[in-house]
Amino acid sequence: MPDNELRTLAEQVLEHLCRTGRRLITVESCTGGLISATLSDIPGSSDVLEGGFVTYSNALKMSAVGVPEAILAQYGAVSIQTAEAMANGVLLNARDADVAISVTGIAGPGGGSALKPVGTVCFGLAVRTAPTTSMQCHFTGDRAAIRAQSVHHALQMVLRA
Template identity: 50%
Template structure:
């Protein structure tokens, strides 16, 4: 019929009125709305809780009761800041290789504002395969001495310098943080730390046994590594590895 208005909803005036009140929604706003709805669904599920979630609480208890065991304390930040300042004074960049600390040393260093002018990279080499593939630690060395040993700690530090040509300092840590995995020969809390300086080819090593739970051992290992980095930068350029070993 001439002059008749076309109905979008099959002649239903009420639905036609609703249609006219609609406005197009941008694709971006649609995605935001959908994401918000999904987020609310996840929150509701967490609030209800079920048997599947209890496994996370059990895991947390086995890990030492709480993630608070890895709390960043003022002494750790102060040690990280001291090392960063020492590197800046000597115009040295650094990189890390971590096993038992699982990236804690790198996290502490980058917690300090402005650390990007010093920290170049970090490796978390938790498995023997990672130590070999990323840092070049010989498989034979791991087979003879084990991952938690002085030779492997030294090889990790030297491997960092080989993998990071821009760095003049490398820190490496390998140990047994517990609560399992210890033995009479290698008790829980045993940590081997090494620092390697490109200039002069100097490598320092420290063997220490720390007390406490898993979190305490990891914090102590990270602190010791940061202090070892400051120590190696403080040595005279002409000092040899043998002279340092004789003094320690």
């Protein structure tokens, strides 16, 4: 995915958030902060970007954003249940944010399984005024491609919120 396409999408997201008077917070695992970095590369992003968390480990998912240990034990770190809990948990503690996007997945090249192959990525979107939505996607390519597709998908979710 060309960088300019991602930048254009990020600009659209920032404009949308500004127009709707909302602030965004991110909580990322497999993207390692790329959603926040993509948005913060654009001047003026601080008007709507509250901040972001990178929660690679299960321990940090629990302590920083409140993912219940039971969800991780039952469904695993890469699940729509965990993605929902990440988005809901971060939004509970970010008083000035209205929207939270979360991403957790397997970017590869290792770490996949028959049930959750490399490229499996789960997203959660929490909005204070609406029910939380989540979805699972399967992306292809190398690690960089999977992460780029994940950022693109997350930004699309925020834009539709």
